[in-house]
Amino acid sequence: MTLSNNPSALVLVEQDASGFSLINLKVMGAIERLREFVDLQVDLLVVGKDCAAVAEKAARIPGIRNLLVADGDSVEHQLPETLAPWLANLASDYGYVFVGATTFGKDLLPRVAALMDIQPITDVIAIDSGCEFTRPVYAGSALARLRTEQPIKLLSIRASAFSAVELAESSAPITPIAVPQAQNMSRFIGLQQVQTERPDLTAARVIVSGGRGLQARENFQLLYQLADKLGGAVGASRAAVDSGFAANNLQVGQTGKVVAPEVYFAIGLSGAVQHIAGMRDSRVVVAINKDPDAPIFQVADYGLVADLFDALPELIAQL
Amino acid sequence: MKILVPIKRVVDPGVRVRPLADGSGMDIANAKMSINPFCEIAVEEAIRLKEQRLANEGVTTEIVVVSIGAQSTQEQLRSALALGADRALHIATDASLEPLAIAKVLHAVVRQEQPRLILLGKQSIDGDHNQTGQMLAALCGYPQGTFASRIEYKGEEIWVTRELDGGLQTLALKLPAVVTTDLRLNQPRFPTMPNIMKARQKALAVIPLADLDLDLQARLQTLGLDSPKLRQQGVIVKSVAELVDKLRQEAKVL
């Protein structure tokens, strides 16, 4: 095993509607694992407009050398055209650069990588040494073990594969740094944020997912009722999203979100490979489907062959 | 106007695949192959833009599809021509290239072709990388609109609505630009018989990869491909009451 000759890491802190995204704690979980192989110095980078609150929270991540904060107008919408060249420059001082494998990380990291002439490793689900990483391919039908000798390793981390670190009371030193100049290749027009009281899909302990079998948007209320009883989040298959039963950002699967809750309820969905790719690491899987041959039963710990319109109200009543 | 659509030949999404026993690759020798579904959506979107611009502004658009791969990738290029692309480029190589290398090849094609818009899939369903479009945008110095579920062409700009983890974001990109497609952008059409016939007459140029003279050396070494841990098939319960009981007493999750 060759260690990176620069044992320092830069973590790009992600922000979401709540401010400090929980993905950051999972990325730190991955870094804890890497620390078993490399004696790492870790810096965090918070970039955005008016991000003092996020920075304050990020500073409470344990084991940090320095928290860099770039706060200003040019980075308000974190456009990749503006961030990438600046990040490529910052990143050149580090041996590792980490982001979450979220839409934010997926948009930005490859752009930075190309500017640095580096092939990143995305969707990392296991760290096998300081230079060996595992990522799923073919919708999780295979796990590729990869090795890289590149002096700077750019990695995106799958939240479902690592455990979150806990925030501490202590606080890392904060260093303000200059924001990049806006590139003005694109303009922000708007963001339609999904407002929800429910836990985020990727952080939820319980997920209740529905498929085409729900038949209509109104019927998704049954899933919400069950989720509310269990303090869970609601997910959906692609067919359910395409049919307009649920919002796009609830899609679980190869091309949607990858989740690993304590309990995953799969209701009225068949269990296509592409769906299973997004939930196979759940601890306990419950399937309710009226077709005994539905493939979802092959991955379910508990299966109930029933009409969901009978079973769901009964289940809700019994909890 | 010219639209460039890079497409990839992949194992059909309906085929179940697994790694070879020795982990040296995937067991796909005789698998059915298709255009990567996201690339098909990109081809469809290019055709729709072309149709709209012709109807609304009388502007003609040329759609060029390009694929990097072995001889067999010409099947997918012909399929794209049958859907409505005008011309195809086959960058011929038997090597399997990483996203950075693919982006470099496409960058060379962009320099040659000078398209106004480059539409790619957001992700290839074999490697699941989700990298090439962003890398190509970086190499070209163009703006990027990734994971598009809606595209509106507005003269000097293109408006792209993006599917993000937390909702939908709309950006206006200056042209030329790179856009990558998400599943909900459109529903691709099926080719018609006359169009399949016509596609045979359309130009398909073959360019050997070596002619491009690029440094495409692999940066990653694949040590092996493992099968994921299979989930144990569990039990079938007979009633909701039994399910609740198991979840409480056995799994202890409620």
Ligand SMILES: Cc1cc2nc3c(=O)[nH]c(=O)nc-3n(C[C@H](O)[C@H](O)[C@H](O)COP(=O)(O)OP(=O)(O)OC[C@H]3O[C@@H](n4cnc5c(N)ncnc54)[C@H](O)[C@@H]3O)c2cc1C
């Ligand atoms: C490129 C690509 C990417 C994809 N990405 C994803 C992805 O990320 N996520 C995803 O989910 N899919 C994805 N898909 C789609 C996937 O292949 C399947 O088509 C989809 O998951 C099917 O959704 P479904 O199970 O809800 O619908 P169906 O397969 O139609 O299943 C419906 C199920 O409901 C059951 N049912 C019907 N009525 C009842 C009832 N009254 N009571 C109980 N059960 C009932 C039926 O028995 C059936 O099993 C992708 C496909 C492609 C090609």
Ligand SMILES: Nc1ncnc2c1ncn2[C@@H]1O[C@H](COP(=O)(O)O)[C@@H](O)[C@H]1O
């Ligand atoms: N070999 C290839 N030839 C042409 N286009 C490709 C190739 N590989 C990837 N692409 C394009 O890049 C997109 C994203 O692929 P990837 O980054 O591999 O997930 C695909 O949907 C294609 O549009």
